[in-house]
Amino acid sequence: MQIIQNTQAYSDLISGILLFILIQCTFIVIIFLKGYQTQNEAYTRELTKEQLKNLKMYTDQLEHDQIKLRGFERNYKGTINHLRSIAQSRDFEAMNHSLITLEDYSNSYFDNISMQLFKDLNNVSNPYLKSLLISKLTIINQNNINCHFECRDVVNDISINIFDLIRLLGISFDNALEATKYQPHGEIRVAIIQEQQQLSFIINNTTTDKTDVSEMMQEGFTTKKHHSGLGLVNIQDIKKKYPNLFVQYRKNEQWFNLNIVIIK
Numbered sequence: 001m002q003i004i005q006n007t008q009a010y011s012d013l014i015s016g017i018l019l020f021i022l023i024q025c026t027f028i029v030i031i032f033l034k035g036y037q038t039q040n041e042a043y044t045r046e047l048t049k050e051q052l053k054n055l056k057m058y059t060d061q062l063e064h065d066q067i068k069l070r071g072f073e074r075n076y077k078g079t080i081n082h083l084r085s086i087a088q089s090r091d092f093e094a095m096n097h098s099l100i101t102l103e104d105y106s107n108s109y110f111d112n113i114s115m116q117l118f119k120d121l122n123n124v125s126n127p128y129l130k131s132l133l134i135s136k137l138t139i140i141n142q143n144n145i146n147c148h149f150e151c152r153d154v155v156n157d158i159s160i161n162i163f164d165l166i167r168l169l170g171i172s173f174d175n176a177l178e179a180t181k182y183q184p185h186g187e188i189r190v191a192i193i194q195e196q197q198q199l200s201f202i203i204n205n206t207t208t209d210k211t212d213v214s215e216m217m218q219e220g221f222t223t224k225k226h227h228s229g230l231g232l233v234n235i236q237d238i239k240k241k242y243p244n245l246f247v248q249y250r251k252n253e254q255w256f257n258l259n260i261v262i263i264k
Contacts, residue, residue: 043163047128050135120151124192128162129155129169136173137190145180146187153194159264160242168238169201172258175232176205179256183208201260207251 004013079098086095118137124130133149140147158165180186186206193200232249239247244263251257 123151123154125156128166132166132169140188143181149190151192155192155194159262160245164238168235171234172203176203179207180205197264199262203258205256207256
């Protein structure tokens with residue numbers, strides 16, 4: 001500073017300071033972009049790893065169903081032959097009894113087979129979204145929770161960041177699973193509806209919790225006894241990032257209803 005005062009080099013000092021600030025700002029921006037890219041790549045790797053795990057889970061389930069199907073086919077052919085012999089003997093009472101038994105056996109098999117749960121997944125084209133649905137629906141099925149999934153339209157246009165959507169739906173599925181896991185007759189209903197101007201995700205689950213929705217959305221509501229509100233605060237945080245994202249909750253004595261709407 002003494003040299004600058006003696007040489008009256010104030011303009012050089014100001015230029016030097018500005019250049020230093022410019023270099024620092026550029027350096028900070030580069031670090032931020034590099035960190036964001038690294039974080040994004042790490043998250044993508046995690047999702048890819050999760051996809052592979054879910055795909056293996058899906059193929060294992062398909063293989064298990066295929067084995068069950070072959071066993072069912074053998075038993076079915078044997079039952080048909082038995083019915084044919086009864087028909088030849090004209091024992092109509094025994095035939096009626098055998099038909100009822102066959103119908104109950106068939107219904108119990110087709111009601112439990114997991115392919116009924118996954119039948120609309122071919123309409124979900126995004127691999128990350130499909131992977132999440134495979135994972136969550138499989139876990140629900142493994143917990144013996146009655147679940148109905150429906151996606152009648154092809155879903156290919158998502159107007160928010162897919163990673164935020166995966167996190168949003170993951171929290172919602174976990175809430176529904178925790179709420180129904182210990183119910184004697186718990187049920188989860190999931191629907192994806194693609195319309196011209198909006199995409200809707202509807203996740204409904206039965207509930208025995210008497211807690212009000214406004215209380216469940218308060219920060220800190222994470223008690224293990226009432227997990228149905230877990231993550232609602234995080235859902236609201238994601239919602240604040242997108243003006244075209246709407247999240248609606250409704251609750252009565254039997255059902256907790258969650259409706260996520262993305263406007264195009």
